[in-house]
Amino acid sequence: MSEIAKDLHTEHMVINMGPSHPVTHGTVKFLVTLDGETIEDLKVEIGYLHRGFEKMCESGTWYQVFPYTDRLNYVSPLINNVGYALAVEKLIGIDVPERCKYVRVIACELSRIADHMTNVAAGGLELGAFTAFLYFVEARELVWDLIEMLCGARVTTNYVRIGGLKNDLPDGFKQKTLEVFKRCRVLWSDVNKLLTKNRVFIDRVRDVGTMPAEEAIAYGFTGPCLRACGVPYDVRKANPYLVYDRMDFEVPIGETGDNFDKYLVRMEEINQSMRIVEQALEQLPGGPINVDMPYYRWQSKDDIYNRIDSLIFHFKTVIEGIKPPPGEVYLAVESGNGELGFYLVSDGSGKPYKCRVRPPCFPLTAAMPRMMKGRLIADIVPTFDMINMIGGECDR
Amino acid sequence: MSEYIHVLIMLVLAAATAGGMLVATSLIGPKKSFIDKMEPFECGESPIVSPKLRFSVKFYLVALFFVIFDIEAVYAYPWAVLFKELGLFGFIEMMIFLTILAIGLIYVWRRGALEWDR
Amino acid sequence: MVSLNSYLILGAMLFSIGAVGVFTQRNALIIYMCIELMLNAVNLTLVAFSRFLNNLDGHVFVFMIMTVAAAEAAVGLSIIISLFRNKPTVNVDDINLSKG
Amino acid sequence: MVADLIESVAKIVFIFSINLGFFAPILGWVERKQSAVMQDRIGANRANIGKFTIIGLFHPIADAVKVLTKEDFVPAGANKFFHTLAPFICLVPAIATFSVIPFGGQYELFGHHVNLVIADLDVGILFVFALTSLATFGVVLAGWSSRSNWSLLGGLRASAQMLSYEVAMGLAIIGIIMVFGTLKLSEIGAMQENFLHWGIFIQPLGFILFFTCAVAENKRVPFDVPEAESELVAGYFTEYSGLKFVMFWMSEFLEIVTISGILTTLFLGAWHIPFVTDAMLLSFFQFAGPNGATILAMLVNIATFFAKVIFFIWLQMTIRWTLPRFRYDQVMRLCWKMILPLSLINISITGLVLLLWIK
Amino acid sequence: MQLLMFYLLGLGAVVAALIMVTNKRPVRAAMSLIATMSFLAGLYVLLDAHLIAALQLIVYAGAIMVLFLFVIMLLNIEEKEGRLAGSALLWQMIAIAVVGLVFVLMVSVVKLSDNVVPLGEAAALFGTTRAVGKMLFTEYLLPFEIASVLLLAAIVGAVILAKRRIDDSDQ
């Protein structure tokens, strides 16, 4: 008894924070050991949204994986779509037409805008700035209108196909996009005014969750969180895929890797992404959007309706699935949270033998204890927000 | 005195309202209790420790400073009311008083008793 | 009309209750509270006298007593906390200063 | 005597009904609607009786009835008496505090002296502090008696915060008391008849400090760390359900009204219209005869007072929906290292200026 | 009216005080003491001590008792039951008897002195902030200044006592 109570100061309180706690997004549990308000120890438990993504992929055809990728990072589903499609195309060894590449870039960047907006908005919400949250939700709603116009769904888009896209850009898309961006920029600057220079906000996020660059690399950080540490690593620049090498955009980097840097990087990336979309719309070439390989890209309905051989071939590809050659590839794209890698193994059958995702927020979440030890319990809120842990991606 | 009776009436009315609410809510409304429900909420898990632990001594220090500075404020009220009558003399008087307590504030500040994140 | 005596008797009652508490309670904190109660009883007497003698000295006294009570509570409770660190009890029988 | 009685009853009934019958329910609605319009949405507007929805004004009623029929919950192991007592202690001072705030001036009506304040106490503002200091116990008890970790943390935070800001609040108004030389709120109000003598012009720093402290004392954003839902679920009232939980809210709303009332009285010229003296008002209404003019002037004064109160309510709501919240240690640091020294400085400067002024 | 109020408040104070001394649970004791103090504030109002009544609530009920409550919760001694040793019991009995005797003595002195001073109408400014303040800042100037030194001493002492362990553990 006296041993425990000997020192009043080191009396600890162990609290379950999560899984069903507003800050943990319902999908993670922090086991927090508190001394007063200070975090002595933090254990992270994930897996509350483990839905067996890889197992489901292995039991479906290559095409049927697309809906599952939508739900990996459900904040930016299009990037997941594109990443998976690129990986399969790399496995097969096909190159998609120019126009398709541009449209994919537009889709990716729209998705990234929505992702960062959601993230900053949620960060604001959990720090109590409800109005900033709703301004960005409003802006995101507009971006989603664009995505819906393009893909036919708001969140789970299922838009990209192996060797192409489901459909082309709709009419009037460019004009609508420019209109939407105009309003988005207004809302962006409103949020900027509400948060960026507001000392209450700065006090909350600055010097919290700092991470030295080397340590961040060792922990496997990628994306905005790594760039906030001052490392300008961006897959779009390092290994340009699609037509990112033709786009003129800057990579925002921070200095200390604290939450304020992460926030600033994300805010700036929204701007850069809007620039990219505008450039891509400007440079958009004509031409087809799908590869002319009926075996890998499901055939056009014209052929199916009119030609019996096409119809039979269609039945074969749908029922058996397309069959990429045996082999394995790893392909990384820059998703909202960082490097999203797809590692595919094909055994030459119609189903993926192995479809592994390298989730960008997985290492970020793993570094939570490192970032939180010795801080206050309230610091969990901005830190966890700014690493933007997405359950679907982290737990798969 | 009549003013205080008004206060009393107000207090009684307030108490009656609040009490009435408590009684009403305890009478109306369905009730059902079982162990799982009666456990304190902890994000859908069972609590690991009971909250009957001792908490940090910092909270005690806050209450302590509060007591001291509250007394200070209490002395300041009559002084503020009388300020114009007491004039310079009263001002100096109070400044000495405040300075001595400001020393106390600076002491606790220096001592780090006002630091919450250690 | 209430007479001075009534106030004095009330003060005496409260004082005695406090005194009894000091002797019967084993819990150092409650003993402390009893002392506060005794101080309050004295305050009541002072205010009553002041009112009946129409002299404000009593009020100033009460003012001072409050100050002292606050200072005393601050230090006294800190002492209890200090003692508690050495031995986790507030039972006055168990607190033995010589053993530390 | 009869007139006195009528006056008292009228005042009490008026304040009681305007607080509990008007402000308490309507503020929930205002908070929802105002935040909604600020955020480009519309807010509650669907509850209907028959065909009428009257811009969502039925929603507070629906909330009230629903909350009343909600299960009354006391967690196992909690001290039932204290658990029930806590919201009671929170609510009673919140209702009663308004009794010392003057909502109009003093008038001669039918030969009877009317003072539009329920209790014109000599210690006026101190009474407010006395009652708010009691409200702290409600929060401490709520956190302590719930036997939940979140409640305990929230209760501790709340109590430490309320205590700290009580001190700062007490010191922040010393300046204005020095200027007016009284604690009686009705006198302070009467002294601000001249527009340029409003407290906000005489004591701008004191105003900001007091306003900040008052918001913090009421635990509203950005100072809502004790009930910060992203940190502590619901803070000290995590384990409260139904009406008991709403009682905490009601006390919060009533405190908004009280704070606005005090701010109006101390800093914004109480019931006075800028540049309009009482005499001017009376002469303006001369057409209604002496008593009629007084009644009209009284009504105008009451309306002015409540308009100012509503302005402050609006201001507090805007702040609440604009800012993120502080971290706990920052709240405490702000109090002890910024507001407290600043209010001490404010006292010294006020003293010096006043001394020079008098000479 | 005044008589009624006196008896109500006095009864309340005594009952709450009794609850306090007979209680073994510190939180309940503290809450009862707060009640006693609030009733006493009412009594002060009856005695026209306006300022003192407000201060009673602010300082005693609002500040000192919070400190008590915090210490109770800080030390978490809710469950502790005081136990009585045999010899201690005897001593207690004796003590109670002595206290009772003293009480009877006091009451009889009061009664015998028989100065049933009726409560006159108080002066207009009696007990107001202004009057008490005037007294405090002129006649009782020295105690006022000494009070500040006392408070300083209290704050330093308390911080040293309470914070000692924190600094130790830091090193």
Added chain:
Amino acid sequence: MTQFDGKGSQVTVGVPAGRLKPKRVRRNLDLTLWEKLYVFEIIRGMYVTTKHFALNMLGFVLPPRGKKRSVFTVYYPDEKVVLPPAYRGRPVLVMRPDGTERCVACGLCETACPGHAISIVGAERENGERYPLSYVLDMTRCVYCGFCEEVCPKEAIVMSSEYQGLAETDRSRMRYSKEQLLRSEESVKGRIEYIRRIYSKCNY
């Protein structure tokens, strides 16, 4: 465990700086006095929210041209958003003018459906034409991916723009039978044209 010097020294990146174009977003580490004073930035924030408030209030009184009000909200059951032609609502079966379904129960949609929401029992008419004896769509499993529409060789199942009335209080009512799924050709004409266009040869 790996040790770090904790200085966070610069890390060399193997991408040419001309391509990388890094941009420092953190302008200064210290706040200006203006920002330190809380109040002014708070007032600026309040200006933003008040601006929204005022504009929206004005929008109720003087609605902007072509709109009922300037608030962003759609009053849903009374007003509805305009859906783009690409929108994928719930799948429906297309009915020929004679009341029979276009579906020939080939089972492609059943195969392509990732959630296995479709189950078909095929049969043959007297004229040798295949048709689905029962066509059950389990709405509790449907994820609106649109694969059924994409693989269907007969334009028999399309994603309509319907989204209303899908909520149920009973899960058993969410398995839609053929009769509940059938829609006349007229009502889904727009969608059929849309899919003809997007899956046509020229888009490939």
Added chain:
Amino acid sequence: MGSIKGRLGALRRSGQELLDSGEAERLLGGSVLFTKVESVVNWARKYSFFLYPFVTACCGMEFMSVAGPKYDLDRFGAALPRFSPRQADLLMVVGTISHKQAPVLVKVYNQMTEPKWVFAFGVCAVSGGFYDNYATVQGIDTLIPVDVYVPGCPPRPEMVIDGLMKLQEKVAQERWSDWPRGAAPVTDEAKLTEC
């Protein structure tokens, strides 16, 4: 899925109630006043849902939208998220519930105070959706009684509002004797002990 109703009925029979349903009918049934009170209470309840957002997955994005400016759940009086189950009326299960999450969901449901409703948001909550595998609960109605199912992956905000209005209709027809509902059917016997 008639079994839900059956299970509820069984629960009601086994549970302790304020008034036995039959007795309530006998005492107050047919009484105009009681029906009136009932309808007033139901009216209030249906316009004042305090949500407990049990947000786990993709549907959370749409949940943000529903609460956001465009669709504004607040219009239906349901915009006040309470993260303490004691204060919430409507458990919004938004997203996939895995087997690891299931006990948490049940616990939160059990800890809610009466009256309480459950809203299954999205196909994953309704049936497990297309995650028909080792990790996912095949519909939350295998764990707790559900009042409204909203399909869609994720549902459009309009569908959610439809579902909410459906729930409002359902609430409007409830009887006083429908409450309390008690624990989730899958709760351990040990945790059900009255106390």
Added chain:
Amino acid sequence: MDASVTLQRLTERFGDSILETHSYRGDDTAVVKKEDIVALCTFLRDDGKLLYNFMMDLTAVDYLGREPRFEVVYHLYSLRYNRRVRIKAGVPESDCSIDSIVPVWIAADWFEREVFDLYGIAFNGHPDLRRLLLYEGFEGHPLRKDYPVKKRQPLIGPIN
């Protein structure tokens, strides 16, 4: 060719333990013996010409019916040289364990736990080898090819 630098350096240094190298679709791959994995990884991280400071991904593949049955796959990235490499190490079912590379890259911590959870491959020397995604008490390892997709092991409630 820039891509093969890594494989060349590796073969020079660890000739014996490299079982096979290839660059399918431009992905440099080295299949290595599992005994040398820690030394190899340390070399990859520290060698001045390689500097693979990122451990991007760690996973396993179950080749049921092949020997060795499992393959642990590491994806590394060098920020300095902007290169990627894939290292594979076979793990037989009979001795289902491999040395942990947490001492080399701290990022491997959770990745290894995940592989342990889903494939049942033990990592020797891992500081805290517990299940990560699934709960304690889950039997079997679901990503193994012989684990049926729909085999459910719920914590509570009916299996359905």
